[in-house]
Amino acid sequence: MTGKAVKARMVLLYGLALGCLLSVMAWSRYRFMVIDHALEAYVLLVAVLFVGVGIWVGLRWSAPVVVEKTVVRPAPVVPLQPAPEALEQLGISSRELEVLIQLAQGYSNEEIASHLFVSTNTVKTHLSNLYAKLDVKRRTQAVDKARSLGLIR
Amino acid sequence: MTGKAVKARMVLLYGLALGCLLSVMAWSRYRFMVIDHALEAYVLLVAVLFVGVGIWVGLRWSAPVVVEKTVVRPAPVVPLQPAPEALEQLGISSRELEVLIQLAQGYSNEEIASHLFVSTNTVKTHLSNLYAKLDVKRRTQAVDKARSLGLIR
DNA sequence: AGCTAAATCACCCAAACGAATGAAAGAAAC
DNA sequence: GTTTCTTTCATTCGTTTGGGTGATTTAGCT
Structure with missing residues (x-):
């Protein structure tokens, strides 16, 4: 180093x-080079414009990632309680929801397993299915997405 | 600092x-210029370059959050409120909060690292410190606790 | 000028997690 | 009564995360 x-x-x-x-x-x-002012100015203009474009792209590309895609954003402006069992029509089963809730509370797979009286393998299976249905890859993503969908909390 | x-x-x-x-x-x-005026190519080159610069700038400025004084724009599109600086008296630094915010959005260490332009080692260090300050053991716990403390969202 | 805190990065190791399978039993649907 | 869904559990394998420790640099404070 x-x-x-x-x-x-x-x-x-x-x-x-x-x-x-x-x-x-x-x-x-x-x-x-007295002659080239036109070119210089042109290039400068293009450069400035495309810096703007680049910044815009950069900003767009960096932050969101979350709620778009399949999802739905039920309430655009006023987030009431728009997401009850209706949104469970992602095909999320009751057992999966139980796991999801435990997940959001920060429990490990093992803790969830003991709370629900199943094996950790089962928890992992539920989680895998959940990830597929929520279209995410990680537990933190799942929590975030589930929250934004109003599935929990 | x-x-x-x-x-x-x-x-x-x-x-x-x-x-x-x-x-x-x-x-x-x-x-x-010596050979011939391939102006379009020149402009294209400049445009591409400056798009790159713009993206870089956009990415860089989308992340920073300053906590000590006033808060500065944590995320452009998805606004998570950095929140009660009063509760920052857990000794959570601004950089740690940035990591925490990314964490809550479900990003992996590697993604967080690239967003903040640091190594994954650094992210891990911030996370470790964060866990200690929040008195938790896992990232999901950290998110849950931070949320209940009003540190995020 | 020395001290401290923040931020950065490195290395190692162990545990947790996730993907990809396969499988089996019971309930509900058809 | 076969099909489908849910729930359960297993094994293997690769990735991610977290703990512990130490180091460097910079900025701010005294």
């Missing part, structure tokens, strides 16, 4: 220096 | 990016 950190900083400093250098070069070039 | 360190590195990274960018621009200017 020692060498690595140093190397990383060297690279960054080099990048900065290079940036400054090239800036100066680019600037000084203007002294000789 | 948070913002400064991050900001300093941001400057360096920006320097690097700028250096690369200007290099490519200079290089492309050479080829296209």
Whole structure:
């Protein structure tokens, strides 16, 4: 890590220096290139525009991920209690819901198993089915999605 | 402490990016302007590059949350309220809160790491500290507790 | 100038978790 | 009475997570 950190900083400093250098070069070039202003301005405009596009894309791409897709967002603005057993029509069984509730409370598979008097294998099976029905891959995702769907809490 | 360190590195990274960018621009200017005006290609190149820069910037600025003073925009699309800074007197740092928020959205350590531009090791460290401060053992527990404490959402 | 806290990253190891199967018994549906 | 669904459990295998420990850097405080 020692060498690595140093190397990383060297690279960054080099990048900065290079940036400054090239800036100066680019600037000084203007002294000789009087004609190219149109091109420069054009490129600048495009650059600025696409920075905007990039930022937009970046923002869009970073945060959400959660509630879209199959789902449904019953109440767009006012989140009453729009998600009762109606939304269980994802085909979630009662037993699966029990597991889901325990899940949301932060219990481990083993704890859930003992609470429901089954084996951990069974819990894992229920969870797998739940993940498929909720279209998620991890327990934390499942909790988040179930909550946003109003399945729990 | 948070913002400064991050900001300093941001400057360096920006320097690097700028250096690369200007290099490519200079290089492309050479080829296209000497040979012939392949203006479209040039503009396309610039556009693509700046989209990349924009995405990078967008990603970078979508994450940061500052807790010490006032809160600053945790998530652009899905607004989780960083909430009662009063309860931050569990000693939860701003960076830890960022991780916590990502956690609650069901992201894996690796995803969180990439969103916050750190290594998974760092994420794990933050999580460990978080668990200790929240007095929990698992991520699902952490989410549940943080929610009940009003730290998130 | 020294101290402290925050943030970063690394390495190791063990436990928990998840995917992909297969299987079996009982209830409900047809 | 065969089909379908639910619930149950198992095994294997690979991935993820978490604990423990230590290190470095930077910023802020005294």
